[in-house]
Amino acid sequence: MKELIIAALEKSISSLNIDYHDQLEITRPKQKENGDCSCNIALRLASIVHDNPMLIAEKLVANFSCPEVKNVEIKAPGFINFFVAKDYLLENLKKVLIEKENYGRSNIGAGQKINIEFVSANPTGILHIGNARGGAYGDSLARIMRFCGYDVTSEYYINDAGNQINNLGESIKARYYEICGQDYHMPENGYYGEEIKAIAKELYDNYQDTYLDKDLEFYKELGTKKLLNNIFTDLKEYGINYDCYTSEKAISQKYDLKEIINKLTTHGYTYELDGATWFKCSALYDDKDHVLIKEDGTLTYLVPDIAYHYDKYNRGYDKMIDIFGTDHHGYVARLKSSIKALGNDPDKLEVKLLQLVRLIKDGNVVKMSKRSGKSVTLKELIDEVGVNAARYYFARYSLDTQMDFDLDLAKSKSNENPVYYVSYAYARISSILREKDITEIPEKFATLNNEDTYNVLEKVYAFPEVVKTAALKELPHLITNYVYELAGLFHSYYAKNRILTENEIATKENILLIKAIRQTIYNALNLIGVIPPEKM
């Protein structure tokens, strides 16, 4: 529809001998009286041809011809508004019914290889509510982009080496010794979570105190294994399955990390100072240099991370998206610097920072701390509110809002959570379809011609466009906004119109209409990992 109007307008513009080659903007006005489509081109042209926008609009309209457009109006200060025949909505209805779960699918991604890395929490604890947000965003984005024809790899980076894993091993050892009645101190940056105690207890339950002579390596491996298992079990329940897992250990085996540093040196990006080797990232994007090899000869966390991203580049993605908490934002400049220093294009990496989730309990902000184990876990969240509500809740918000998560509200399963509103629309339709279902699609629809029907059909029609925008702008919350509005239009339609009537043709067509609505709701929710219920 848009395309037809644009083409006709372009003809009109060139017939006036105006030189204008930018993309014409056709928008959908908020007010219905301003038409189905609107164009601001006369306002744009005003400054180019130095004329009154109203007059330009009149000239454009005089030369405008497009059979699908029933009526054209000009409104101050110079908008051209188009009123369109509704047939395309009914054609689109057929399309939904034929394409079913593929309605909204496109190929704007054209097979571009995209890597999306998200959550990637260290295996030193249980996933918490912040991970739930990153997970919901990352997984939804992956689904949306796949739906739009991108070749997406979703990835989890496992930090299974380094200092924090030593601390993990020490922490488990300390807890185990404690249970065995032995004296052992928690390390300085020890982990105090219940899950650490649980691992120690399980060890004791199985082997009593016979493992007291095990070395640190044993506890590290045990802890990493157990905690990763927890993490991926939780994520799976949350609806997230990864295409690819990469571990820090594996990267260290695949690459000689000293070699990576040598590469940086060859390109002139390292220097020695105070017995340490530094990365000269201030010469690139960072405002400070950072240490790569410490005075004691060990590597900092930065080195394996540089190697990891080097590896991602070697895998040949067109674009890589990393999703981090905002507390890692300082890290971005370092990473991009390393990419550039190793001769790769830093623009291929896009880092999304999500604002941390503030937890509200009893009306007060709860300070979250992983080390002390004080936070709400993903598992608890799922158990309290269910996967659908949790996924929807997080998908609703754009990443850069400092959102509050009110635990009590979430637990209450109140209407505050719009997933119920959308699910309810789906369940209502399902209920009617259990009464009567139709599969054959007529050549022409004869009875779908009232205002409520057009309203909801217009929304259905908009779906593919919304999905594309969500993919291009990488904004999954556009999908939740959309599906909420669609559900609203259905509820409103439902309240005023009967589906099952005396009239057989009308009934059949009504059923096909709500079936298409249900399909669209399903497709939209599927993109954010929500499976709507047949009954409520």
Added chain:
RNA sequence: GUCCUCGUAGCUCAGCUGGAUAGAGCAUACGCCUUCUAAGCGUACGGUCAAGCGUUCGAAUCGCUUCGAGGACACCA
């Protein structure tokens, strides 16, 4: 102190590559169940888009300044 992100209705948030009268939900008030699910529908109330200046036909949207919130500034990861 330097650097990021943010500030929209009482609350939680949309709207941001500039467009027409700034939108939802919750809360509040009032209507609507003899017919397909009332977890619903409808009406009302609610705004100095943090503040100021600028850019222009036009600014919540772009730029600068101020104020406020959160975060980052390790030879930790």
